[in-house]
Amino acid sequence: MITMRVPHGFIRGRIALFAGVSVLVALQGVATISERSERWVGHWPNTSATVGWAALWGSCLIAAATAWTVAAPRRGRYEHLLATSSRTRLRVYAPGLVTVLCGGLAGYLADIAYVAIRTAPEAVSGHADILEMLPLPASALAAVGTGAVCGRFVPPLLAPVVAAVVPYIAYMWVVYTDVYTDNLFFQDLLPMDDTPRDYLTVPAELLVSKTILALAVGVALLAWTLAAGRTAYGSAVVAGFALAAMFTVAGARADLPSAYAAVCTDGPPRTCVDRAHEHLADEYRRLLTSGIARLDGVDLTDVTFVQSAELLPNSAKFAGRPVPAGSGFVVVPLAEHFTMPAHSIDERAFPAYLGTGLFFAPCVAATTDGSAPPPGQRTAVLLYHWWLTVNGLPTGGGNFPGEVATAAIVADDQKVAEGVARFTAMSGAERGQWFSQHKRDILTCGTAA
Amino acid sequence: MISGAGGRLLWVYAKAHGVTGRAVAAYALVWVGVAGASRFSVSALGLQFGPKGSATLDTVAMLLMLLPAAVVSRCLVGRAASLEATRSRPRQPARLLWVSGLAVAAVASPLPVLPMLHWSIDATAFLAEWCLVLGVGLLLAALFATPVASIASFGVLAVFSTPGLVPWSANIVYNVDLKDWSAGLGGALLVAGALVGAVSDGVLAGRTALAGRPERR
Amino acid sequence: MNDSRVLEVKTLSFKYGRKTVLSNVDLTLGVGANVLLGRNGAGKTTLMRMLAGAARPTSGSVRFASDDIDGRSRAGRRVLRTVGWLPQEFGFPPHMTTAEFVAYAAWLKEVPAADVADRVAEVLRVVDLRAKAKVRLRELSGGQLRRAGLAAAIAADPQVLILDEPTAGLDPEQRDGFHELIRQLRSHKVTVIATHLLEDVEALAETIVVVDAGSVRWTGNPRELAGAAGAPEGLKGLRQGFQAVLEGTA
Numbered sequence: 001m002i003t004m005r006v007p008h009g010f011i012r013g014r015i016a017l018f019a020g021v022s023v024l025v026a027l028q029g030v031a032t033i034s035e036r037s038e039r040w041v042g043h044w045p046n047t048s049a050t051v052g053w054a055a056l057w058g059s060c061l062i063a064a065a066t067a068w069t070v071a072a073p074r075r076g077r078y079e080h081l082l083a084t085s086s087r088t089r090l091r092v093y094a095p096g097l098v099t100v101l102c103g104g105l106a107g108y109l110a111d112i113a114y115v116a117i118r119t120a121p122e123a124v125s126g127h128a129d130i131l132e133m134l135p136l137p138a139s140a141l142a143a144v145g146t147g148a149v150c151g152r153f154v155p156p157l158l159a160p161v162v163a164a165v166v167p168y169i170a171y172m173w174v175v176y177t178d179v180y181t182d183n184l185f186f187q188d189l190l191p192m193d194d195t196p197r198d199y200l201t202v203p204a205e206l207l208v209s210k211t212i213l214a215l216a217v218g219v220a221l222l223a224w225t226l227a228a229g230r231t232a233y234g235s236a237v238v239a240g241f242a243l244a245a246m247f248t249v250a251g252a253r254a255d256l257p258s259a260y261a262a263v264c265t266d267g268p269p270r271t272c273v274d275r276a277h278e279h280l281a282d283e284y285r286r287l288l289t290s291g292i293a294r295l296d297g298v299d300l301t302d303v304t305f306v307q308s309a310e311l312l313p314n315s316a317k318f319a320g321r322p323v324p325a326g327s328g329f330v331v332v333p334l335a336e337h338f339t340m341p342a343h344s345i346d347e348r349a350f351p352a353y354l355g356t357g358l359f360f361a362p363c364v365a366a367t368t369d370g371s372a373p374p375p376g377q378r379t380a381v382l383l384y385h386w387w388l389t390v391n392g393l394p395t396g397g398g399n400f401p402g403e404v405a406t407a408a409i410v411a412d413d414q415k416v417a418e419g420v421a422r423f424t425a426m427s428g429a430e431r432g433q434w435f436s437q438h439k440r441d442i443l444t445c446g447t448a449a
Numbered sequence: 450m451i452s453g454a455g456g457r458l459l460w461v462y463a464k465a466h467g468v469t470g471r472a473v474a475a476y477a478l479v480w481v482g483v484a485g486a487s488r489f490s491v492s493a494l495g496l497q498f499g500p501k502g503s504a505t506l507d508t509v510a511m512l513l514m515l516l517p518a519a520v521v522s523r524c525l526v527g528r529a530a531s532l533e534a535t536r537s538r539p540r541q542p543a544r545l546l547w548v549s550g551l552a553v554a555a556v557a558s559p560l561p562v563l564p565m566l567h568w569s570i571d572a573t574a575f576l577a578e579w580c581l582v583l584g585v586g587l588l589l590a591a592l593f594a595t596p597v598a599s600i601a602s603f604g605v606l607a608v609f610s611t612p613g614l615v616p617w618s619a620n621i622v623y624n625v626d627l628k629d630w631s632a633g634l635g636g637a638l639l640v641a642g643a644l645v646g647a648v649s650d651g652v653l654a655g656r657t658a659l660a661g662r663p664e665r666r
Numbered sequence: 667m668n669d670s671r672v673l674e675v676k677t678l679s680f681k682y683g684r685k686t687v688l689s690n691v692d693l694t695l696g697v698g699a700n701v702l703l704g705r706n707g708a709g710k711t712t713l714m715r716m717l718a719g720a721a722r723p724t725s726g727s728v729r730f731a732s733d734d735i736d737g738r739s740r741a742g743r744r745v746l747r748t749v750g751w752l753p754q755e756f757g758f759p760p761h762m763t764t765a766e767f768v769a770y771a772a773w774l775k776e777v778p779a780a781d782v783a784d785r786v787a788e789v790l791r792v793v794d795l796r797a798k799a800k801v802r803l804r805e806l807s808g809g810q811l812r813r814a815g816l817a818a819a820i821a822a823d824p825q826v827l828i829l830d831e832p833t834a835g836l837d838p839e840q841r842d843g844f845h846e847l848i849r850q851l852r853s854h855k856v857t858v859i860a861t862h863l864l865e866d867v868e869a870l871a872e873t874i875v876v877v878d879a880g881s882v883r884w885t886g887n888p889r890e891l892a893g894a895a896g897a898p899e900g901l902k903g904l905r906q907g908f909q910a911v912l913e914g915t916a
Contacts, residue, residue, distance in 0.1 A: 454779040454780050454782060454783065455779050457769070457782075457783075458769065458770075458773050458779055458782065460766075461762070461766045461769050461770045461773070462770065462773070464759060464761065464762050464766055464770075465759055465762065465766075465770045467759065469761045528757060528758070528759035528762075529756075529757060529758055529759055529762075529767070529770060529771075530756075530757040531720065531751065531753045531756040531757055532756075532770065532771045532774050532818060533774065534718075534719075534720040534721075535718050535719050535720050535746055535749060535751050535774075536743075536746065536774035536775065537743045537744065537745075537746035537747035537774070537775050537776050537822075538743075538773065538774050538775065538776045539743065
């Protein structure tokens with residue numbers, strides 16, 4: 001009996017290709033995704049959506065590896081053997097293509113595992129959304145198709161680098177199109193999505209059609225490369241339908257009413273954040289407690305600290321859950337890491353937000369009617385300047401965008417400067433007494449000096 | 450000045466290293482593509498937006514630079530392996546001249562497309578980045594097989610093109626304030642690439658293969 | 667052999683990884699057609715590469731006119747100038763024309779730049795490819811490509827000509843032409859031809875070296891090879907003699 005044995009070298013080559021692709025794809029994915037960690041760690045919806053970013057360079061690597069594999073016969077000048085083989089092109093190229101595809105999928109799986117491991121310990125609710133993650137593995141097939149086309153038709157030595165560049169150019173082309181047409185429409189073709197999922201969701205139809213589109217494009221390109229005309233035609237038709245379906249919902253984002261619901265804790269201090277930021281509630285409370293302690297024993301037990309002024313109306317409007325009434329609210333933003341929906345608190349900047357919420361916000365609220373400056377404005381500047389100083393923060397207005405530069409005011413206004421000097425010279429007990437006496441004035445921007 | 454016979458031999462040498470009319474045309478076309486891509490002048494990755502003359506290049510244009518770099522790297526490899534394996538003419542002088550000439554021609558090659566660049570692009574920074582990409586490409590191509598070198602160059606650019614991965618203050622590829630560093634490093638890499646390319650002649654990459662086996666000379 | 671133009675192989679061995687390809691080969695080859703005869707995988711091509719200076723032996727030496735053939739030294743390179751090699755499969759830039767390819771070969775063998783054009787014309791005339799001088803190599807037929815390879819091998823008028831399976835893949839008419847060409851060249855050169863075709867041996871050989879399993883098994887002339895099996899001269903006798911050498915009965 002004649003038995004066919006697969007050569008060891010062949011198997012070793014496949015294992016090396018698989019290992020190389022999977023490791024590179026996994027590593028680049030971890031690097032790209034972790035760089036955006038403040039946007040998603042601890043929040044399942046954002047975590048689920050962020051894995052798509054692994055495809056940014058992952059597609060390039062998978063396409064390059066595919067092109068390298070498919071171009072091998074032309075590189076080694078044995079293409080004629082394949083051309084005259086009784087085997088179909090699919091059977092000839094399948095081992096390499098499947099190896100690269102599996103390597104890419106394994107890499108993406110590692111990326112998904114990575115984000116899950118990072119988020120799971122910190123998330124307080126929800127779970128991974130498989131539907132959000134589907135476009136990522138689907139994009140691997142599209143990348144394999146792209147690489148196969150390059151591997152077949154581009155000069156063999158240049159094929160890998162051309163294949164690596166093509167997915168990135170396709171990505172940027174889509175981005176450019178949206179930038180120049182001023183919308184967020186074509187970006188929905190891509191596996192990566194920058195829409196924060198804190199208060200919004202992406203329609204399931206969009207995610208499904210995006211996945212089908214990537215799969216169909218991949219199969220169509222592969223089939224075309226492998227001279228399987230009917231499959232290519234059929235896949236192109238499917239891709240066309242998926243594209244049409246996608247365009248009917250592209251750009252659509254739906255509100256997530258439950259994300260607006262207020263999640264409050266009893267004091268002291270009493271705090272309220274919305275459901276989307278529930279995972280930050282404990283951290284928020286801890287930082288508030290330690291910040292208030294610096295006010296030398298002032299009693300703020302009847303005050304509710306909220307993350308934004310919109311929390312109160314939004315909770316009632318979207319979630320149907322009004323925040324329990326209290327004697328007063330102080331708005332102290334979560335001080336997330338800069339402007340995007342971050343999922344960690346910037347501990348360094350937080351005291352500045354707290355000081356602004358306690359000392360300045362009441363005065364800002366008092367001047368919105370356009371009348372004369374409220375009587376406590378000078379005191380607010382004085383207190384905020386002192387607050388920044390004792391917390392070791394700069395007083396030049398650089399703690400967050402739009403912050404008042406108290407140093408300039410103190411330099412220009414003699415009375416404020418004298419007030420700061422006086423306040424700083426007080427003992428802790430004297431300051432505590434002063435705060436207790438003037439708490440109401442501080443929280444209403446009244447005359448406190 | 451190169452004599453008639455010398456000029457003909459130079460052309461023959463170039464052809465033996467993969468230079469063809471079609472390759473030259475493709476090379477020029479890619480540069481037009483790089484300049485065209487720069488017209489968009491939007492870094493979708495949010496790396497940096499700058500005033501006139503302050504920008505290097507958009508990420509797409511930078512990645513497109515990999516194509517001319519790969520074409521140049523491809524010309525390091527001799528195509529007549531059996532003839533070169535039994536040559537009596539000393540290898541290094543001609544090799545050094547070829548690699549150096551190739552590097553100089555490659556550095557100068559984007560000059561014609563400079564007027565086509567977007568107004569915000571700093572021409573010096575643009576050339577510095579090209580030197581950097583080319584230097585990395587040449588050095589890696591001298592050490593590894595061309596496709597490996599191309600993909601490794603791609604990896605280097607990808608690292609610098611991913612926002613946040615490399616601090617902006619150290620991003621010598623995109624931060625125009627660091628163009629002097631880019632030019633210096635690019636020049637050093639070019640020289641190193643030319644020298645290693647001249648010495649190695651693909652031996653390190655096992656490229657001068659005869660009948661499927663690497664030369665052990 | 668009083669002629670100093672002698673190619674000497676002394677205790678040459680070559681290993682590829684752990685595999686011994688050639689083992690203690692000793693040979694002395696003079697002017698004329700020396701045919702290395704052996705089955706596929708006998709080590710002929712590896713030996714030819716050593717003779718041509720394209721690969722270095724693991725141990726032992728290859729010398730021509732008392733100088734080592736070794737591209738690393740100045741003296742070795744000087745010897746390489748006198749060696750021409752037509753490998754079984756030679757890499758060629760497909761977009762080069764025949765004349766350019768030969769010119770490149772001449773330049774690599776240090777033919778002065780001013781003489782290259784004349785030399786190219788001369789060797790293309792010898793191999794009857796003048797009409798194809800400006801044709802790209804990829805457009806040549808198999809026989810023409812072999813002749814282009816031969817032209818490159820003789821571009822510097824070598825004293826040693828190494829031809830590895832020069833007639834492989836050629837049709838009978840092309841093979842006859844090639845035989846004729848080699849007969850012209852062999853008269854004043856040390857010509858070494860590796861082949862497994864007895865037709866080549868009959869047409870060309872003045873000395874036969876039978877190589878088997880990486881070592882030299884027998885050396886002699888065609889008449890002696892046939893005689894080793896007690897057979898008459900001719901193709902049949904060569905076959906029987908070759909068989910007898912391999913079986914160890916000669």
